Amino acid sequence: MSSHHLPEPESEYGYTLRQVKAIVGTELMPEFREHMMMRAHVLDGPDGEVFYPFDVLQFVERTSRRLP
16 A cells, blocks of 8 residues: 555545455554544445545555554
8 A cells, every 4th residue: 555556536525435444454443434534524425424635545545554
């Protein structure tokens, strides 16, 4: 998982929940949810939850630094 290889967001507001699950993986979703605690995100009609690119990028960079 590298911040340089993030796909383009599917929503005009950012990354859909489906995209975030694909980017961070199912095993890190609880940690991502904790990261997003008290942060803003968008409810965008058919896309459901949409997360701002800055927050997704920050999480990916933070968790990537922990990898060997």
